Amino acid sequence: MELKTPLYDCHVAAKGKIVPFAGYLLPVQYEAGVIAEHMAVRQKAGIFDVSHMAEITLKGKDAMANVQNIVTSDCSKLKDGHVKYTTMCYDNGTVVDDLLVYKVSDESILLVVNAANHHKDVEWIKDHLTGDVVMEDISDNVAQIALQGPCSLDIMKKLTDEKNIPSKYYTFTEKCLVAGEECLLSRTGYTGEFGFEIYCGNDSAPVIWNALMEAGKEYGLLPCGLGCRDTLRFEAGMPLYGHEMDDTITPYEAGLGFAVKLEKGDFIGKKALEEKSKPTRTCIGLKMTGRGIAREHQDVYDGDKKIGFTASGSHCPYLNGAYATAILEMPYTALGTKVEVDVRGRRVAAEVVKTPFYVNPDQRKKL
């Protein structure tokens, strides 16, 4: 039985097409449709209910030491009020999940993990805690709304004091009021655009959602579903667990080597990752040059030789073309390499291209 997020009634009222996803009933799209919602986020603004994401707190004297043991990045130099994207790995170096680390202080840290991995992650973290630390899974008490797109700043300014708005990408304000409701306001997102993610209590979520809808009206803000959440993240080259990485893929193979710091001291998976730091296959981008759309988990060929498989594939609405990510054997990963994807029995030509497919420098702009 799927759960409803605190915003379920808002989605129904906005005529969202509701589907089950990661244990929740969520809108895959609203009336405008995936393409219009995608374009709204690229050109104006969109809001997403991402309450299905899971939040875990670590508190105590050894909170940071535990984070350092669990994740592959070096968080020791992370400042209070800053966020880091990282991965956590199994002993064999493959990925348990990718996650965000919010550092409130050395003794208070928030981890945000994928909904689909929620329970697995909680168990994994719990089993590896040491020293003076208390873990709490606060997911059921926390709702999350993402406001994304170039007009996000103007919309946010209508609902909160400017001093609350995090000026740098990947920073956050721990406690502030948005639309009169207490929340954590974060300069993060999963779309490749300038924007915010707002963490709040369940009762606050509909208040903030409705205030954003109203404040965004003059800017062309649209409510956005899971459909465009995926096309936006994909177009902007952001990985998704179960696609670009999973428990058979290392961060190096996923192209997430930047999130592994072997020199930081001991951590789970370090030994395996040291041995696997020069992978023989890696995740690259493909542009479909033939007629057809590659989808996830389709085989990729050089002539008769199978050289890998697609991780994600979709039509990219802003770029107006079909793209895919694929994990390919070297040396087929070189830019410009011509390959073929087996799209349901039909070979479609593709070429290795640079990722992200789409970049907007404003995403990281400093205020």
Next chain:
Amino acid sequence: MNVPSNLMYTKTHEWVEIIDEKTVRTGLTAYAAENLGDLVFINLPEVGDSVTNGEALGDVESVKAVSDFMSYVTGEVTAVNEQILDEPGTVNGDPFGTWFVEIGNVTEKGELLTPEEYEKVLAEEA
């Protein structure tokens, strides 16, 4: 849901216009277009290709979904609506006015539904 009375239908949501004894045109119903969402890619056979009753003659893809486009007649493709290959979104705008292919030399027709029968199919799926 709009179901024009001059067309025949299939249980997999194609419409079929009977042009004459041996010729039909076929497209996607409004119900299918709405359920798939914005179409971004359509793959169709070429003129001269043969199609078979009960088999996919092409496929239609929305941003997130892929669906077979079925043939309920056996015959030969005599025309292809090239416009929808370049602008698949045309189908969402006017599904009943946008044909996919014309099939001639029809030697066999499969299970085609009257508008009334198709409305019952829609009622069951709703």
